Amino acid sequence: MQAADPAFDNSKIVNGLSVDVEDWFQVGAFENVIERSDWDGLKTRVEGNVDRIIDLFAEADVKATFFSLGWVAERHPALIRRIADAGHEVASHGYDHARVFTFERKEFGADLAKARAILEDASGQAVTGYRAPSFSIDQRNTWAFAELAEQGYTYSSSVAPITHDHYGWREAPRFAFRPLSWSDMIEIPVTTAMLGGKRVAAGGGGFFRVLPYAFSRWAIRQVNRREERPAVFYFHPWEIDPDQPRVPDAPMRSKLRHYTGLEQMAGKLRALTSEFEWGRMDEVASREASRAGQFYVDGASKGIAA
Numbered sequence: 001m002q003a004a005d006p007a008f009d010n011s012k013i014v015n016g017l018s019v020d021v022e023d024w025f026q027v028g029a030f031e032n033v034i035e036r037s038d039w040d041g042l043k044t045r046v047e048g049n050v051d052r053i054i055d056l057f058a059e060a061d062v063k064a065t066f067f068s069l070g071w072v073a074e075r076h077p078a079l080i081r082r083i084a085d086a087g088h089e090v091a092s093h094g095y096d097h098a099r100v101f102t103f104e105r106k107e108f109g110a111d112l113a114k115a116r117a118i119l120e121d122a123s124g125q126a127v128t129g130y131r132a133p134s135f136s137i138d139q140r141n142t143w144a145f146a147e148l149a150e151q152g153y154t155y156s157s158s159v160a161p162i163t164h165d166h167y168g169w170r171e172a173p174r175f176a177f178r179p180l181s182w183s184d185m186i187e188i189p190v191t192t193a194m195l196g197g198k199r200v201a202a203g204g205g206g207f208f209r210v211l212p213y214a215f216s217r218w219a220i221r222q223v224n225r226r227e228e229r230p231a232v233f234y235f236h237p238w239e240i241d242p243d244q245p246r247v248p249d250a251p252m253r254s255k256l257r258h259y260t261g262l263e264q265m266a267g268k269l270r271a272l273t274s275e276f277e278w279g280r281m282d283e284v285a286s287r288e289a290s291r292a293g294q295f296y297v298d299g300a301s302k303g304i305a306a
Contacts, residue, residue: 013224013228013230013277014278014279014283014284015220015230017279018066018091019065019234019237021072022072022093022097022237023072023237024244024245025039025042027097028099028134031097033249039071042245043245045241046079046238049237049238060278062273062278062279063087063088063279064281065129066080066088066089067091067093067131068083068092068093069094069097070092070116071097080119081124084124088280090122091127092115092116093131094111094115095111097134099133099134100137100144101138101140105144105147108147112151128152128154128155128282129153129154129157129281129282130153130155130158131156132156135159135167136167137158138159138168138169142179145187145297149180149182154186155281155282157188157232159172159187161192172187173293175188175189176189176288177295178296179298180298181296182298186285186288186289188232188284189232190234191203191219193223194222202223202231203234205235208233209260209261209264210257210261219231220233232281235265240265242262
C-alpha cells in the first residue's frame, strides 16, 4: 500500500460509507442459477460477515449505513439490532433483491413497505434511506422516486450514472439531485470519477476488489478535492469472505467478477477507512440537501443537472 499524501487534507469532507447487506447467494450475478425458492436451504454466512464489518468499522472509529434486505432482517433480526446498537444507520435494500425495473409501481410500493416494516421492527430505528438492488432505478422506472417520496423516504442512493452491462443511467447527474419538483427527497448517486473525459465507476464493489487500491484513492481524491463533494462508497458482506461456497454452474464472467480479490478486500477496507473521513448516508444526505441540483423526472423541466 502506498503512503498517504500529507499535503492533501482528506478530513475536510465526510464521505458516505455503505454496506449492501445480502448473502452470497442473493447477488445479481447468480440470479439465473440460484432460485429464490432455494435460498432457505442454503448455508447463510451474512451474520458472521456483518459482525466482522462492525468490528472493522469500530477499529477505524467510523459509522456507516447498512442497506439491508428485508429477507435478511426477517431471519436475522438480532443482527440488524446489533448494527443499530453500534451507531450505524439501518436503511432499506428492498425485501429480496428483486430489481426495481421488474416491478409495476404498486408492486414496488408493496416491496418497500414490507421491507421497511421488518427493518424498523428489528432495528428500533426509523428507516428513511433506500438503495435499489443492483442500482436498478434508471430512465425506465423514474416513477420509483415518486413512490419513495410518498412513502416518506428522505433520500435514495439507487442510481449508477454510468453505462454498465448490468445497470446504469448514463444521463443522470453525478452528484446529489432532486428528482421530483414537489418533494425534498434527494437521490445520491454512487461515485464516479472522470478519466479522459469519460465517467468511470469508482464507488466500490467489484471495482474496488479488482482494481489496485491506488485507483480508488485517486478517484475519491478527485471527487473530494476537485469537485468538493463527498464520495459514496459501497460493498457487500460476502466481499470480505474468501471461504464462501462456490457456484459451479454460474457463467465464467460472473464467477470472475464475484470471486476476484476476496482475500485482499478486508485489508483494502482498512486502508480506505483510515485514509479518508467516512460517515452515515443519512448524514451525507442532510449535508448535500442544500446544494442538490435539479433533475426533475416528473414531467417538469429537468433544470440544471448536478
